[in-house]
Amino acid sequence: MKVFICGGAGYIGSHLVHELSTLSQYEIIIIDNLSKGHVESIPAGITFENADICDKGALERVFTKHKPEAVMHFCASIAVGESVTDPLGYYENNVVGTIYLLQAMKKHNVKYFIFSSTAAIFGNPEETPIPDDSPTKPINPYGDTKLTVEKILAWTEDAHGIKYVCLRYFNACGAHESGKIGEDHDPETHLIPVILQVALGKREKIKIYGDKYDTKDGTCVRDYVHVTDLATAHIKALEYLVRENKSNKFNLGSGEGYTVKEVIEASRKITGHPIPEIIEEPRAGDPAILIAGSERAEKILGWKRKYNTIEDIVKTAWKYHQSHPNGYNNK
Ligand SMILES: NC(=O)c1ccc[n+]([C@@H]2O[C@H](COP(=O)([O-])OP(=O)(O)OC[C@H]3O[C@@H](n4cnc5c(N)ncnc54)[C@H](O)[C@@H]3O)[C@@H](O)[C@H]2O)c1
Numbered sequence: 001m002k003v004f005i006c007g008g009a010g011y012i013g014s015h016l017v018h019e020l021s022t023l024s025q026y027e028i029i030i031i032d033n034l035s036k037g038h039v040e041s042i043p044a045g046i047t048f049e050n051a052d053i054c055d056k057g058a059l060e061r062v063f064t065k066h067k068p069e070a071v072m073h074f075c076a077s078i079a080v081g082e083s084v085t086d087p088l089g090y091y092e093n094n095v096v097g098t099i100y101l102l103q104a105m106k107k108h109n110v111k112y113f114i115f116s117s118t119a120a121i122f123g124n125p126e127e128t129p130i131p132d133d134s135p136t137k138p139i140n141p142y143g144d145t146k147l148t149v150e151k152i153l154a155w156t157e158d159a160h161g162i163k164y165v166c167l168r169y170f171n172a173c174g175a176h177e178s179g180k181i182g183e184d185h186d187p188e189t190h191l192i193p194v195i196l197q198v199a200l201g202k203r204e205k206i207k208i209y210g211d212k213y214d215t216k217d218g219t220c221v222r223d224y225v226h227v228t229d230l231a232t233a234h235i236k237a238l239e240y241l242v243r244e245n246k247s248n249k250f251n252l253g254s255g256e257g258y259t260v261k262e263v264i265e266a267s268r269k270i271t272g273h274p275i276p277e278i279i280e281e282p283r284a285g286d287p288a289i290l291i292a293g294s295e296r297a298e299k300i301l302g303w304k305r306k307y308n309t310i311e312d313i314v315k316t317a318w319k320y321h322q323s324h325p326n327g328y329n330n331k
Contacts, residue, residue, distance in 0.1 A: 007074030009037025070112035083142035094145035170223035175320035182320025184327035210282025219260035226307035253292025
């Protein structure tokens with residue numbers, strides 16, 4: 001089966017590419033404009049097309065050339081704060097880009113679509129762990145772009161028969177066991193790589209935003225899922241689409257969470273660095289606890305996480321960051 005991995009040079013997409021490339025039944029074509037991705041993450045022998053999903057002509061060219069049978073869609077602008085200051089840019093890349101991709105799929109009769117959705121569609125959830133069917137109320141443009149795509153997908157299925165799976169990730173983290181690929185965002189806003197930058201001497205202290213939340217140590221609780229476990233979920237979602245020919249939406253969380261202080265403590269243990277911390281004012285719109293239940297993914301997709309503790313996750317991230325202290329560019 002020929003599969004387009006759009007955004008396959010990015011953090012999560014590159015881990016999916018590595019997992020999928022171990023399975024002989026799939027032929028992978030990466031589509032990425034390298035706005036945030038890294039060509040260094042692409043394994044030898046994998047086809048790569050430098051194309052922008054907001055460019056209809058480029059999409060027409062790659063669909064005509066490769067004739068994919070499924071599309072996995074990781075491309076997006078992903079920084080919540082930036083989405084507040086540049087909502088139009090976010091709707092353009094995340095919504096308009098996806099519409100162009102779906103139009104190309106419709107024209108070229110591609111039937112299966114897997115979408116990188118997010119916990120941000122739930123906003124400040126009423127219930128925790130967040131059930132798969134929790135009400136969706138995003139509180140920032142980023143989350144709303146993802147929810148908008150989920151709605152577009154439902155109507156597109158009705159009209160054109162494109163079957164889709166939406167995977168709502170919580171905090172993606174960790175790196176490939178080999179240490180060869182990992183997380184390299186610019187700017188980096190995710191907790192674990194930022195903590196590890198302190199251990200690498202690239203930052204002085206880790207900032208903790210608020211320590212008076214109603215949690216066991218006063219810091220926010222988040223759900224951390226290893227990026228290789230997310231990759232496995234995508235493969236299971238593709239198998240599901242082909243087997244069942246049915247659309248669905250799944251939360252991908254761990255059902256449990258760690259406080260910011262617990263993640264820092266685990267990182268101290270793994271790196272042997274004291275990782276000094278400083279308490280800052282809480283950030284607006286940061287809920288105390290964000291944890292997901294993944295019952296539906298476990299039951300229907302047969303998804304099972306391999307990385308169950310924060311120590312296991314940080315260990316893999318540390319291996320990547322130690323060998324790439326400045327990311328892929330390593331300058
Ligand atoms: N990282 C997380 O914790 C997390 C959590 C929930 C959801 N997600 C979603 O998962 C997906 C992947 O996230 P990531 O952390 O790997 O991000 P990333 O920035 O590392 O990867 C995105 C990739 O898409 C490419 N891209 C962006 N716009 C493009 C365009 N117009 N045309 C072609 N390529 C384009 C970038 O160059 C990059 O390689 C995103 O859709 C994100 O919203 C991520």
